[in-house]
Amino acid sequence: MSEVTQRKRAIVLYLHVHQPYRIRHYTIFDAGRTHDYFNAPEGSRENNADIVRKVAQKSYLPTNERLMRMIEHNPQFRLSLSITGTVLEQLEAYAPEVLQSFQNLVATGRVEIVAETYHHSLAFFYNRYEFESQVQMHRDIVRRLFGVTPTAFRNTELSYNNDLAYWADQAGYKAILCEGWDPVLGWRSPNFAYRPAHTENIKLLTKNYKLSDDIAFRFSNREWSEFPMTVDKFMLWTKDSWDQPLINLFMDYETFGEHQWEDSGIFDFLEHLPKAWLATPEHTFMTVTEAAEAYDAADEIDCPQTITWADTERDLxxxxxxxxxxxxxxxxxxxxxxxxxxxxxxxxxxxxxxxxxxxxxxxxxxxxxxxxxxxxxxxxxxxxxxxxxxxxxxxxxxxxxxxxxxxx
Amino acid sequence: MKVLMLGWELPPHHTGGMGIVCYQMCKQLARTGAQIEFVLPYTADFSHIDFMNINPALPDDVEQVIGGQAGSTYDSQYFEYVLGDGSTRGAAMSEHQSNFATYAARLVQMGDYDVIHAHDWLTFRAALAAKQASGLPLFVHIHSTEYDRSGGNSGNPLVREIEYIGLHLADKIFAVSQATKDTIVREYGIAPSKIEVVHNAMEFQAHELYEDVSENAFHYLERMQAHGYGVVVSAGRLTIQKGLSNLLQAFRKVVDVRSKSLLLIVGPGEQYHELIEQAAELGLSGNVIFTGHLNGTGKQWRDAFRAGNLFVMPSVSEPFGLTPFEALAQRTPALISKQTGVSEILHSVLKVDFWDLDEMANKIVSVLDHKDLEETLADEGHEELMKQSWKKPAEQVLHHYHRHAAEHRELAYV
Missing domain, CATH: 1.20.5 (Single alpha-helices involved in coiled-coils or other helix-helix interfaces)
Known part of the structure; x- marks a missing residue:
């Protein structure tokens, strides 16, 4: 990274893509007879193919189309994605056009793929050997489908503690992600790169949950005092931290079109965000690894307890x-x-x-x-x-x- | 002998034992010559019943009454009225009970009846209306009281009030067990001499007995038995009265000494979610299996009994309790709480106080560990079951019909 880049403020947009294999109405009468736990009949609520196709139409296809336009129209726009093995498999099987659109994004060289467990599991907390197998499986499928090798790590549900950071550091990752949760950060701001306690090289990027959740959770909430949310308003809020280098916007990919529906205006918000942000010359976008490499650690973060990005408790x-x-x-x-x-x-x-x-x-x-x-x-x-x-x-x-x- | 019988359910649309008892008792009464007009609160196809007349209680403008959902006979229930023009409207329990009463009062005046026989509080308003309209002797048959259903508490005061009035105005009370008679005396202040204990029986048809050799619906349980697992089954409504919470605690003790043990809990009920959570809290997630509702006349229901090495009825308060009969019919031994009516007449079963968790666990482990004990209990229990007959209970009922009908006639001629 050049000196010039290093002085720039960057939005780090990171989206998480996932679909599980939902278990069908599997009864005790099925046990010992059929082993098709994930094979719900068509039309039922747990049918995985139906759900993946529905989310493809509502979210994956329209969002990827916009992300591609954003890349084409804004030379500095970049983002990071984590895509679980279980959703990649299902996209291959039920919505290959979606997989192709993700591959097209990654092929631009401006979309980083973040590592995680293939099965979006909590294996880290139960079976370290199994955890490592699943990380390896994910690495393999990312290599096969996208031709890249991840250099940043996030664990399921953004779960994080010192042990995980230590493991990721030993495994050679340059960045790891977690929630920018106040009890852990203390007086610190989430808008810097940090060094996890007991690690040597890895950097920790912490989610700016205030600004992330304004988009992911509150965007279409009419009870919210700031409703309706606009790009201009959002830009104003980013000015509060004008002297801090990063704005880590981490959220579920399905925010766009699935959690926040199209009629809420979420797609327009997304598409207009880069232009508005980049109107200021000191602004740019970075992927997670770029951000970890561009900035020195501002401090060390000690997190012996496990935190996640969920609910008001931010735990498991x-x-x-x-x-x-x-x-x-x-x-x-x-x-x-x-x-x-x-x-x-x-x-x-x-x-x-x-x-x-x-x-x-x-x-x-x-x-x-x-x-x-x-x-x-x-x-x-x-x-x-x-x-x-x-x-x-x-x-x-x-x-x-x-x-x-x-x-x- | 012409009987106006007021009931609330008949198989196969039954949710509890009362429907089965009504069906089997009426069948035996009919064999001995009784003519029965059976009034039910809903319409359904009863073409398989030819030994009595079945009358759905239809309000004036209503063509059809569709009954509430399964599992709700004793709870608040919802009925749907199909009107002449095909449109429908809902009717709450109280409205339908009132319509049922009007219907019964009218019907009793149209036939030359000798007695009225009503089953449990749900039919008591109709029973009293019919008695008032005709002056005929009224028999109320108690299959369970509100005291039992609330697990030994006072329960719903309105229901208790209806029970109280019905019991007091009846000419004779039939109780399904001595324990039920004691409850009626103690809780409702009725003179013991007015109450006759008529124990239930249970007669099975050939296809309902053990001879069913088709593959068990619970394939998993059968296979796990082959791998050394012991299977305990309990079935019924999951309500406080049934004592499943105690069984779960006892089963924790069972698993502590015998880890290869599974408990199958069959049935719906208001404690369903609570019991699932309790099993998980006891660390029994992998040992306790819940099926939810299964049709009480279906193969899966029978197979549940067949799949067990032991059937357990841990009821806190059970006026009678027919399910041990169903277990014995499948040659599955039974462990029943001493606080059940059926324990007064069954001998080839294991018995335990419902609160004695250690003893409950002890007996469960004994049966799971000792094939000889399991087989002896199964054989003896089955034999005892096969001796069950409605002949004697029906004779008792008829005897009292005749006595009261004769008294009534004498009074009428005075």
Missing amino acids: TAWLGNKMQQGAIANLYGLAEMIMQSEDLSLIEDWRKLQTSDHFYYMCTKYFTDGDVHAYFSPYETPYEAYIAFMNSYHDLKYRLAEKGFSV
Whole structure:
């Protein structure tokens, strides 16, 4: 990076793309008979192909079209994407035109792909060996589909702690991402690059959750005092931190068209953002690795506890908060050794698909009665239905192991 | 003997034991010559029942009454009226009960009846209206009280009030067990001499018995048994009365000493979600399986009993409890709480106080660990079941019909 670039303020736009393999209405009568946990019939709420095609139309295709135009019209515009293995597989199978549009974006050289677990799992917290296998699998599919090797890492749900940073540093990543959560940052601003405690080379980029969530969560909220949100207004807010180098806008990719619908004006907002930002000559865009390389660490961040980007608690309780969730995940990882010993690829893969964090999210009873955001994203009527379908699948995994002679 | 019988459900549209009991008892009464007009609160196809007349209680302008959903017989229920012009409207429980009463009062005056026989509080308003219109002897049959349904608490005061009036104005009360009779005496202040204990029986048809050799719907459980797992089954409405919470706690103790143990819980109910959470909190996520509602006359329902090494009915308060019969019909041994009516008549089963978790766990583990115990209980229990018959209970009922009908006639001629 040149001296000139280094003095520029950069927006680091990072979008996370993911779809799980949702479990169908899998009953105890299916256990021991069929192993098609993820094969919901067409037209049902858990049909993965239907959902992927729907999100493709509402979000992936129109957003990628705009991102491509933004790249073409603004030479300094760049962004970062993390795309899970489970969504890449499904795009290949159900919406190849979407995969092609992502490949076109990456081929411009101005879109960085960020590393993560293939299965969008919480394996880091349960089984380090399995975690590393999934990171490797993701690396492989990114190489195969995009021809690039990631240099930055983010863990599922932006979960983060010192151990993860240490691991990513040892693994050679140049950047790692986390929530810019006040209890962790203390007096510090999220708009700098940091050094995670106990690491040597890696830089930590922290999400500016205020500005990110203005777009991701509040954009179409009519109760919000700042509604309606405009690019001009947003530019004004960025001036509050005029003397700080970064604005880390991290959010779910599906913000565009799926969480915020097209009629909210979210696409126009996105498309006009680069031009408005770049109207000031001292402004630019950077990918996550570029930002980590462009700026020295302003300070060290110590984060022994695990934080995520979810809910007001910013912890793992949306996935592991109740006993159903804890029981389900502990039972699943309890099978790890036998599953790997089985050397049965379809069994291993089914076990991995069940690790996807979304399954545990659907079992969340936090705010269940309010019918809030958790309910919106679940294909199940209640957290209990989600739990039952998951546990019946778990029982079938056990059955398959038992049939292979394992003592389950 | 001509009987106006007021019921709330009949198989296959039943949600509890009352429907089965009404069906089997009426069948036996009909065999001995009783003519029965059975009044129900909903319309359905009953062409398979030829031993009595079935009358859906239709309000004046209504062509059809569609009953509430499964699992709701004892809860608040919702009915749908189909009117002459094909349009529909909803009717709440209280409105429909009132219409049911009007219908019964009219019907009783149109036939030459000897007695009125009404089942549980749901039909009591109709029973009293019919008695008032005709002066005929009224028998109320208690399958469960509000005291039982609320797990030994006072329950819904309105329901209790209706029960209280029905019990007091009845000429004779049939109770399904001695425990139920005691409850009626203690909780409702009724003289013991007015109450006759008529124990239920359960007669099975050939296809409902163990001889069903087709593959079990619970394939998984069967296979896991082959891998050394023991399977415990419990079935019924998941309400506080049924004591499933205690069974889960006892099952924690079972799994502590015998990790290869599975518990299948069959049925819907207001405690469904609560019990799922409790199982998870006890660390039993991988050991307890919930099926939700299964059709009570279907193969899956029977197969649930067939799949178990042991059936458990841990009820806190159970006036009778028919499900152990269903287990024994499938040659599955039963462990039942001593606080059930059925424990008064069944002997070849294991019994435990519902609160004695250690003993409950002890007995479960014993059956799962000892094939000889399981088989002995299964054989003896099955044999005992096959001796079950409605002959004696129906004779008891008829005897009281005749006595009261005769008294009534004498009074009428005075």
